[in-house]
Amino acid sequence: MNELSDKIKYWNPYIGGALLGVLLFLSFFITGHGLGASGGVNRIAVAVQDMVVPEHVDKSPYLAAMAGGDVDPLRHWIVLEVVGVMIGGFASGLLRNRVRLQTYHGPQITPRTRWAFAFAGGILMGYGARLARGCTSGQALSGGAVLSVGSWAFMFAVFAGGYALAWFVRRLWQPGE
Amino acid sequence: MAPFDLTATLGVTGSYLVYLGIGFGFGFILESSGFGDSRKLAAQFYFRELRVLKVMFTAIVVAMLLVFWASALGLLDYADIMVKETWLWPGIVGGLIMGVGFILGGYCPGTSLVSVATLKVDGMFFLLGHVVGVLAFGETVGYINEFWNSSYMGRFILPELFGLDIGVVVFLVVCLALAMFLGFGWIQRLIYGRGDPE
Amino acid sequence: MNALFNPRVLGAGFLLAAAGVLALYGQPDLEQKWAFMAPEYASRLEFREVYIDPAELLRLINDDYIELVIYDVRDERDWNIFHLADSERIDLKNLPTQRKRLRGLSELGVVVVVSNDEILATRAWKQLMALAKPNVYILEGGINHWLNIYGVVDEEHEHGTASLARPDGTLRHPFKLALGARHAAARPDEHLVPHREYTEKVKLLKKVKKAGGCD
Numbered sequence: 216m217n218e219l220s221d222k223i224k225y226w227n228p229y230i231g232g233a234l235l236g237v238l239l240f241l242s243f244f245i246t247g248h249g250l251g252a253s254g255g256v257n258r259i260a261v262a263v264q265d266m267v268v269p270e271h272v273d274k275s276p277y278l279a280a281m282a283g284g285d286v287d288p289l290r291h292w293i294v295l296e297v298v299g300v301m302i303g304g305f306a307s308g309l310l311r312n313r314v315r316l317q318t319y320h321g322p323q324i325t326p327r328t329r330w331a332f333a334f335a336g337g338i339l340m341g342y343g344a345r346l347a348r349g350c351t352s353g354q355a356l357s358g359g360a361v362l363s364v365g366s367w368a369f370m371f372a373v374f375a376g377g378y379a380l381a382w383f384v385r386r387l388w389q390p391g392e
Numbered sequence: 393m394a395p396f397d398l399t400a401t402l403g404v405t406g407s408y409l410v411y412l413g414i415g416f417g418f419g420f421i422l423e424s425s426g427f428g429d430s431r432k433l434a435a436q437f438y439f440r441e442l443r444v445l446k447v448m449f450t451a452i453v454v455a456m457l458l459v460f461w462a463s464a465l466g467l468l469d470y471a472d473i474m475v476k477e478t479w480l481w482p483g484i485v486g487g488l489i490m491g492v493g494f495i496l497g498g499y500c501p502g503t504s505l506v507s508v509a510t511l512k513v514d515g516m517f518f519l520l521g522h523v524v525g526v527l528a529f530g531e532t533v534g535y536i537n538e539f540w541n542s543s544y545m546g547r548f549i550l551p552e553l554f555g556l557d558i559g560v561v562v563f564l565v566v567c568l569a570l571a572m573f574l575g576f577g578w579i580q581r582l583i584y585g586r587g588d589p590e
Numbered sequence: 591m592n593a594l595f596n597p598r599v600l601g602a603g604f605l606l607a608a609a610g611v612l613a614l615y616g617q618p619d620l621e622q623k624w625a626f627m628a629p630e631y632a633s634r635l636e637f638r639e640v641y642i643d644p645a646e647l648l649r650l651i652n653d654d655y656i657e658l659v660i661y662d663v664r665d666e667r668d669w670n671i672f673h674l675a676d677s678e679r680i681d682l683k684n685l686p687t688q689r690k691r692l693r694g695l696s697e698l699g700v701v702v703v704v705s706n707d708e709i710l711a712t713r714a715w716k717q718l719m720a721l722a723k724p725n726v727y728i729l730e731g732g733i734n735h736w737l738n739i740y741g742v743v744d745e746e747h748e749h750g751t752a753s754l755a756r757p758d759g760t761l762r763h764p765f766k767l768a769l770g771a772r773h774a775a776a777r778p779d780e781h782l783v784p785h786r787e788y789t790e791k792v793k794l795l796k797k798v799k800k801a802g803g804c805d
Contacts, residue, residue: 225432228446228588229601231425235447236454238417243459244467245410247395248474250418252502253522260523261530277533292411297505299415304506306416307423318513319430319498326513329498333430333514336497337504337521338528339489344501345529346540347486349476352418352502354483356448358476360455362549362561365478369487376491381437384495388434393626457608464615466626471689471721559613566609570602 224311239360246292249357253344255297258288321388332387394468419506428506430498430514437495439580442573442588449569460562470558480543497521620686623720631719635712641730643788644739647702650792651676652780657699659691663714664705664733668761670768672733675777677704685717692722700792701726706733707757725795737763739786740778 225231242249258281265272265282272278282288308314320329344350347369349358355373358366398407425447426432435441462468494500499507499518507515533540551561577587618626634640650658651674660677662669669679680688692701701724705711711728718726729736734752741763752762771777 225426226421226424228425228443229450229598231421232447232450233454235418235421235425235451236456237458238414238421239451239455240458240462242414243455243473244394244462245396246398246407246414247472249455249476250414250502252500252505253526256501256505256519256522257526260526264527264530275530275534278530292407295408295411296415296418299412299417300419300422300502300505301415301509302412303416303419303421304423304428304509305419307420308428308506308510311424313423313428314510316511316513319507320514321431321434329514330517333497333499333517334521334524336493336495336499337518337523338525339493339521340497340499340501340504340518341522341525341527342529343486343489343493343525344522345486345526345533347483347490348479350490350501351448352500354476354487356451356455359452361459361470361473361475362456362551362558362565363476363478364545364548364550364553365480365483366476367550368478368480369483372484372487373491373494376488377437377495378491380492380495385438387496388431388498389438389440453605457605457612460617461608461612464612464617466618466623469623470617557613558617559609559615563606563609563613566605570605573602 224313235356236360239356242357243361248292249353249360250296251293251349251353251357252297252300253341253350254291254293254353256341257345258291258294259297262288321386322390323386329387332384393466393472394462395472418502419509422503422506423510427503428510428512428515430503430507430512430518433500433503434495434498439576439583442576442580445572445576446588449572453566453569456562456565460558475547475549478543478545478548479541480545482540482542493525620717620720624716627720635715638730639791640715640727641708642702642727642791643730643786644736645786645788646790646792647729647736648740648778648780648783650700650702651777655698656794657696659695659699659701661688661701661703661714661718662705663703663710664761668706668733670770671761671765672737672763672769672773673771673776674704674733674736675771682710682714682717685714685721688718689722692718692724695724697794697796699725700794702729703727704729704732706759706761707754708732709757709759725793727792732757734762737775740775740783 239249261272261278261282264278265288273283305314318326318329320326340350347354349366349369351370351373354366355370359370398410402410422428426443427447432441432443436444459468459470459473463470490500497518499515501522504515504518504522508519551558554561581587650656658676660674662673662677662679663682664679666679673679695701701718703711703714703718703726705714708728708731711732715726715728718724731738731754734757735754738751738754
């Protein structure tokens with residue numbers, strides 16, 4: 216997994232960023248709002264929850280707002296977008312032969328360890344995204360581009376949180392010292 | 393003037409196709425930029441690779457310029473587009489939690505989708521964790537309801553915060569992004585003696 | 591010299607230039623937004639589609655089902671002398687504060703703008719359209735016309751007929767006292783006023799349901 220050779224195959228980040236910026240603008244122009252991701256995962260999770268324990272969903276005001284009674288949590292643009300993201304990611308990977316069952320992990324740890332931390336990180340991400348009412352795609356990118364104060368504060372908090380902890384968990388990612 | 397009412401123009405199915413298309417573009421660009429790889433994402437926090445910073449801020453700056461130029465030319469009504477409302481402290485605390493989740497998990501929600509789409513097992517574990525986290529929030533939100541709904545400031549934008557014109561803030565944001573590219577690059581060279589492997 | 595044509599430097603320069611020019615060009619205010627909208631909506635003014643007869647306004651006032659908002663955009667002095675009982679006074683420059691409220695109006699929402707003649711009200715109409723595109727109309731002939739029809743002869747008000755021929759934005763009915771909304775004409779009793787024929791122009795808007803909001 217030589218980083219340098221991988222790099223040659225990926226787009227220049229400035230170009231990728233510029234294209235993403237154009238897409239984000241088109242999203243605002245055509246639909247009136249930006250991009251999103253965590254909201255979609257959230258709604259799918261709630262939809263499943265609604266199938267399994269509908270009475271519980273109806274009783275919680277937070278859940279009921281999305282899926283109470285007849286309300287279908289999946290009838291929302293962000294769910295469609297999340298599906299699109301997966302298809303698009305797959306298409307890009309397929310085109311470049313990057314669709315492969317494997318685990319990306321830092322050189323100092325095993326895949327198993329990586330899985331455990333990925334799961335743990337995912338839990339925090341899922342929880343944090345709901346608390347912040349968005350994730351890096353929705354809040355930071357979209358909210359940031361249209362100058363929302365909350366989005367910028369959020370963005371800096373994410374970077375701060377990541378950088379603050381990075382040194383302590385460097386074994387997860389850094390090559391051997 | 394944009395934005396237009398999508399459902400009225402294209403019908404519900406049509407509008408859903410548009411969202412699928414937008415999502416497709418989003419996922420495609422993310423994967424093409426290497427964001428399906430957790431190692432590249434995490435490398436940002438060690439200054440080893442500045443991909444995340446560059447893609448994010450370039451995207452924000454480009455989108456921002458396009459949005460406000462379109463607004464200036466009467467093509468798009470800024471008042472009609474969705475600006476994420478501000479709940480200041482839940483946003484900051486949630487952001488900190490997500491920062492920790494980012495460095496532990498190696499993904500953010502959007503990139504994890506791309507990772508799963510290319511069959512990366514660590515992405516799958518992350519997404520599973522994400523679902524658990526989301527459900528956990530749903531079950532416990534009752535206890536933190538007051539906090540979750542605190543510090544609501546509505547549609548609060550940077551120009552209002554600083555008392556500056558939109559155009560001035562846009563310019564300052566561009567300057568900030570460029571300064572960050574330069575600054576982070578300088579730190580990177582300091583630590584590793586090289587710039588981003590291009 | 592090479593450094594100058596480095597693509598990164600050029601890119602950065604381009605972004606700064608784009609932002610700089612944008613800052614100088616500025617964002618549109620309500621008057622400019624109206625200018626962008628005018629081709630599509632100006633005909634409503636030209637063909638008098640949004641000017642409603644005082645009798646129609648009276649009907650709206652007495653209609654219990656609609657959500658009626660009457661904006662009176664005249665100055666305080668005229669407001670204090672006479673204004674419609676169900677109206678609220680607002681200066682043109684404060685119209686932007688109404689955006690949220692106007693967006694929140696239901697399908698049954700109707701907005702009517704009122705001034706002495708039609709001059710100020712028409713300007714307000716344009717700005718409200720640029721602000722939120724509400725279901726908004728203008729009182730035809732303004733307060734002067736209203737009082738011609740519903741003004742009564744009494745001690746406080748020397749009833750005359752104000753000429754509508756040369757509208758100059760002034761209140762041309764003589765009042766001995768400033769009565770505000772206490773005058774009988776501020777809320778005419780629809781059962782007592784003479785019947786008046788008019789062309790109905792107010793239509794209720796169908797609110798389109800959007801496929802979900804932000805999150």
